[in-house]
Amino acid sequence: MATLAMHYLKDALKADLTSTAGSVAILAVTLHWFVFRVIAVENHLAPLLWFYVVAISGVGYAYLTLANFSILQTLIRLAVVTTSFNASLILSIAVYRLFFHRIRRFPGPFWSKLSRFPDVALAAKEVRYYREVAKMRETYGDFIRTGPREICIVRKSAVPLIYGPQSQCLKTTWYAQVSPNPKKCSIHMTRDFDDHRKRRKAWDRGFSIKALATYEPRIKAKVDSFVSQIQVNEHKPLDATAWSMFLSFDIMGEVGFGKDFNNLSTGKENPAIRAIHEHMTVLSVLSHVPWLLYLISSIPGATAAYADFFRWCGNEIDLKQKTWNPEEYPQDIVSWLLKSYVEKDISASPSLESLHEDSRVVIIAGRYVYSICFFSDTDSTSETTATTLASIFFYLAKYPSTLKKLQHLLDQAMPGGAADWSYEKAKSVTFIDDIINETLRLKPALLTGGYRCTPAQGLQVDDVYIPGDINVFVPVQLIQTDERYYANAQEFIPERWGERKDEMATGDAPFFPFSLGAYSCPGKNLALQSLRIAISVIAQQYNVAFAENETGDDFDKNALDTFTTTLPPLQVQFSRR
Numbered sequence: 056m057a058t059l060a061m062h063y064l065k066d067a068l069k070a071d072l073t074s075t076a077g078s079v080a081i082l083a084v085t086l087h088w089f090v091f092r093v094i095a096v097e098n099h100l101a102p103l104l105w106f107y108v109v110a111i112s113g114v115g116y117a118y119l120t121l122a123n124f125s126i127l128q129t130l131i132r133l134a135v136v137t138t139s140f141n142a143s144l145i146l147s148i149a150v151y152r153l154f155f156h157r158i159r160r161f162p163g164p165f166w167s168k169l170s171r172f173p174d175v176a177l178a179a180k181e182v183r184y185y186r187e188v189a190k191m192r193e194t195y196g197d198f199i200r201t202g203p204r205e206i207c208i209v210r211k212s213a214v215p216l217i218y219g220p221q222s223q224c225l226k227t228t229w230y231a232q233v234s235p236n237p238k239k240c241s242i243h244m245t246r247d248f249d250d251h252r253k254r255r256k257a258w259d260r261g262f263s264i265k266a267l268a269t270y271e272p273r274i275k276a277k278v279d280s281f282v283s284q285i286q287v288n289e290h291k292p293l294d295a296t297a298w299s300m301f302l303s304f305d306i307m308g309e310v311g312f313g314k315d316f317n318n319l320s321t322g323k324e325n326p327a328i329r330a331i332h333e334h335m336t337v338l339s340v341l342s343h344v345p346w347l348l349y350l351i352s353s354i355p356g357a358t359a360a361y362a363d364f365f366r367w368c369g370n371e372i373d374l375k376q377k378t379w380n381p382e383e384y385p386q387d388i389v390s391w392l393l394k395s396y397v398e399k400d401i402s403a404s405p406s407l408e409s410l411h412e413d414s415r416v417v418i419i420a421g422r423y424v425y426s427i428c429f430f431s432d433t434d435s436t437s438e439t440t441a442t443t444l445a446s447i448f449f450y451l452a453k454y455p456s457t458l459k460k461l462q463h464l465l466d467q468a469m470p471g472g473a474a475d476w477s478y479e480k481a482k483s484v485t486f487i488d489d490i491i492n493e494t495l496r497l498k499p500a501l502l503t504g505g506y507r508c509t510p511a512q513g514l515q516v517d518d519v520y521i522p523g524d525i526n527v528f529v530p531v532q533l534i535q536t537d538e539r540y541y542a543n544a545q546e547f548i549p550e551r552w553g554e555r556k557d558e559m560a561t562g563d564a565p566f567f568p569f570s571l572g573a574y575s576c577p578g579k580n581l582a583l584q585s586l587r588i589a590i591s592v593i594a595q596q597y598n599v600a601f602a603e604n605e606t607g608d609d610f611d612k613n614a615l616d617t618f619t620t621t622l623p624p625l626q627v628q629f630s631r632r
């Protein structure tokens with residue numbers, strides 16, 4: 056029997072090149088239709104690639120030893136085998152995606168139907184993918200096939216279906232770019248629904264009303280340091296983008312880890328966090344092909360640029376663990392996560408590695424960094440609370456009447472001025488929230504937003520059926536500035552959230568800068584608290600205007616879409632009221 060099998064194998068190995076190429080082509084097409092289309096290939100990419108390499112090496116070895124071909128003959132045959140296999144596989148995938156795929160009828164750019172790489176090119180073009188989406192929308196309508204398995208939907212009704220609390224959509228492979236294994240990634244990157252649900256409880260405890268109350272005086276102290284810097288630099292140009300980031304990172308150092316990053320006191324970015332700041336653009340562009348990012352991240356040394364930051368977070372966790380006092384009420388977010396971990400609570404991060412990943416998310420507070428890095432784009436910031444604060448400074452400088460109205464309301468709530476300030480009184484000035492909402496509407500910290508995967512039964516959006524297992528997203532900035540849903544959609548009108556809410560029908564319009572539902576931002580209340588404190592304290596004491604030669608145009612028009620928005624510098628000048 057064995058001899059017979061060996062005989063057939065030798066015959067197969069010695070077959071002429073044309074029939075070998077034909078057989079390999081049939082094998083490739085069969086594998087594509089019956090294996091690769093059935094399994095989630097991106098979850099098994101590394102083993103599949105290894106299998107490919109081992110298989111080719113095995114065939115080469117067999118040519119040399121069983122069929123007794125010379126080295127040159129073996130190389131020629133291997134070239135024919137691999138070319139035939141690869142070409143047939145690619146052709147089969149292309150034919151399937153164009154003519155048989157369940158979303159083949161959705162309109163979109165031709166090349167995007169075949170591969171994700173054209174989307175990478177679009178995202179890389181000016182790093183303004185949100186604008187490319189807006190252009191595609193003009194050409195193709197509200198439903199655009201932006202990738203082989205991707206659909207962009209610009210309809211209000213899609214927002215609750217995809218992101219809402221009742222949505223059955225899950226996180227897509229975009230989130231597997233760190234690792235498909237929940238034990239190796241942060242809460243933001245875990246795709247396991249149950250793992251996410253459990254871990255989310257530990258996070259929510261760190262942002263409870265009681266926990267937020269303990270953060271409040273410390274945030275105020277950081278804002279006071281910011282004000283001291285404004286005082287020193289009064290009438291001089293200050294980069295609102297950079298200083299908003301210093302404030303935001305100092306707040307996150309304080310309430311995230313109980314550490315002082317000294318960004319405000321030194322006027323410089325802390326070295327431990329500089330690495331994160333320096334590598335966003337290429338990451339965000341490549342994240343359009345998540346499996347590629349995952350593969351690159353498994354290359355030894357790819358994470359080297361983040362080593363200092365990773366080490367810092369790891370050391371801080373170790374230190375906290377060593378000095379852990381179970382009796383003490385946790386004073387910062389990481390302590391809440393550690394508490395679950397130490398107590399082996401069901402909500403704990405599932406491994407020490409994932410706890411470290413979670414701690415990094417805390418520090419970068421919404422920057423949601425990935426595990427690898429390449430490239431530098433300094434002089435800009437992409438941290439969510441910071442970008443929102445910088446954008447608020449932009450609008451207050453651009454619209455002095457809004458600033459005057461805010462100051463008038465603050466004076467009414469706190470007639471004694473700065474000495475009379477309290478968070479409760481500041482919070483009662485709802486116009487602050489109107490300004491924050493309007494800023495987040497026009498300049499959301501995530502311009503495009505996260506992808507979700509449709510449930511097996513698909514999704515009915517108005518009269519359009521989206522099949523199951525399709526990656527969908529609603530572009531946040533585009534839909535929040537859509538004239539169908541917002542009157543004078545491009546204009547900054549904070550009153551649309553307050554006294555003009557009914558008249559402008561804002562209540563019915565799509566608004567989800569913090570996302571919605573199970574995967575929405577747990578840090579929303581902390582971000583709002585920090586923004587309210589910063590705006591009320593600063594506007595109560597200072598006027599803000601564009602510095603000389605600053606028009607605000609670059610800031611307004613040239614934000615980069617690096618998953619979280621990256622803003623250009625904005626020179627402003629503060630003067631005491």
Ligand code: HEM
Nearest residue numbers: 242243417420421439440500505568569570574576578582
């Ligand atoms: C204005 C400020 C902020 C904005 C606009 C914002 C926005 C968002 C959005 C849109 C998401 C969903 C991302 C996705 O769908 O992939 C998100 C998730 C998240 N945010 Fe924020 N964020 C802000 C501040 C913060 C802060 C201060 C923290 C504190 C650590 C934080 C922690 C997180 C975490 C941990 C997640 C992942 C949640 C999960 O997957 O369950 N964010 N944020």
